Amino acid sequence: MNSAVLRQHAEHQFAEELDALKKVDDRQRPENWQLSPWAVLTYLMGGKLANGFVVSPKYIGNPRLMEIAIATVATDRALLLFGVPGTAKSWVSEHLTAAISGDSTLLVQGTAGTSEEQIRYGWNYAQLLAHGPSEKALVPSPLMHAMRIGKIARIEELTRIPADVQDTLITVLSEKTLPVPELGSEVQATRGFSVIATANNRDKGVNELSSALKRRFNTVILPVPSSEEEEVSIVVKRVGELGRALQLPAEPPAIKEVTRIVRIFRELRNGQTEDGKSKLKSPSSTLSTAEAISVINNGMALAGHFGDGVLRPNDMASGMIGAIVKDPVQDQVVWTEYLETVVKERGDWKDLYRAFREQV
Numbered sequence: 001m002n003s004a005v006l007r008q009h010a011e012h013q014f015a016e017e018l019d020a021l022k023k024v025d026d027r028q029r030p031e032n033w034q035l036s037p038w039a040v041l042t043y044l045m046g047g048k049l050a051n052g053f054v055v056s057p058k059y060i061g062n063p064r065l066m067e068i069a070i071a072t073v074a075t076d077r078a079l080l081l082f083g084v085p086g087t088a089k090s091w092v093s094e095h096l097t098a099a100i101s102g103d104s105t106l107l108v109q110g111t112a113g114t115s116e117e118q119i120r121y122g123w124n125y126a127q128l129l130a131h132g133p134s135e136k137a138l139v140p141s142p143l144m145h146a147m148r149i150g151k152i153a154r155i156e157e158l159t160r161i162p163a164d165v166q167d168t169l170i171t172v173l174s175e176k177t178l179p180v181p182e183l184g185s186e187v188q189a190t191r192g193f194s195v196i197a198t199a200n201n202r203d204k205g206v207n208e209l210s211s212a213l214k215r216r217f218n219t220v221i222l223p224v225p226s227s228e229e230e231e232v233s234i235v236v237k238r239v240g241e242l243g244r245a246l247q248l249p250a251e252p253p254a255i256k257e258v259t260r261i262v263r264i265f266r267e268l269r270n271g272q273t274e275d276g277k278s279k280l281k282s283p284s285s286t287l288s289t290a291e292a293i294s295v296i297n298n299g300m301a302l303a304g305h306f307g308d309g310v311l312r313p314n315d316m317a318s319g320m321i322g323a324i325v326k327d328p329v330q331d332q333v334v335w336t337e338y339l340e341t342v343v344k345e346r347g348d349w350k351d352l353y354r355a356f357r358e359q360v
Helices: 015-024 037-045 063-073 089-101 124-132 144-151 169-173 230-245 256-268 289-306 313-323 331-341 347-359
Strands: 078-081 106-107 121-123 138-140 151-155 178-179 187-189 194-200 217-221
Touching: 015 037, 037 063, 063 078, 063 089, 078 089, 089 151, 089 194, 106 144, 121 124, 124 178, 138 144, 138 347, 144 151, 144 178, 144 187, 169 178, 169 194, 169 347, 187 217, 230 256, 256 289, 256 313, 256 331, 289 313, 313 331, 313 347, 331 347
Parallel strands: 078 194, 078 217, 106 151, 151 194
Antiparallel strands: 121 138, 178 187
């Protein structure tokens, strides 16, 4: 695999871990699975193998949620990962697929412009005009390809897809068959085929899933991290991984700086200070864990390229304000109030307060 690519697929980035798990995995595997459900869980949650090899955690949270997700894929049900933006739905989807199928690239990215052809199949129009409908002229979608070879297809942002296009999945999920009426044939799913979809609750009501489609999915809700310590550990881990991948010329941030960023995001997101003593207004922005990671990576780039390589409050300030203030009127009022009533009053946050004030 080319090490110069900006972002490797999970099955390449963590190939060593997947190979180590295969060597010790002697448990029963569903047909066409690369690993047993036990090994898939170990890959996701991390752990030390019998031979001493250490598997890094990919998901930091409740292992029961991952057990339910894996068990769902082991049945004939499709899996829907649901939650607020930034709760690692796509991350979990990719790693689940990499561990089970060894290929996370059979992906349909949902948007308002996603068409029925992108989910079912399309046509090579030169072949179609020259020879009419034929197997040679057919262009399979990632979903159709996954059905044929018994792997998992991923559908990202399912609720961004128009409702009438979403419903093309119903026959596939219920009958495990994709009709091709132009050829008078059908594609039947091979064992190992499944669908993992993601959706976030900010899109609820945009393109609501029909009742018929909802019934074809088992839904696992991925929550925001339950504690500040858990969220800090997630941010530290991902910042370290991304910093190495992007070759940022800056030192990994101190836990103190990460904790302050995470606390600000959590307090504004939850509408109260971490100690529960003061109520706060929440901005319209999501303030997810993923955005905290992005703010720190941006700060590391500033510190590495334009500073002394050490992440400081000034490096984080503009990125944080950009993440928090999405509405220049409403969110600005919320942020200014938080800055003056919370940040300013914390004695060990004076440097952070000054950095924010310089950006106003």
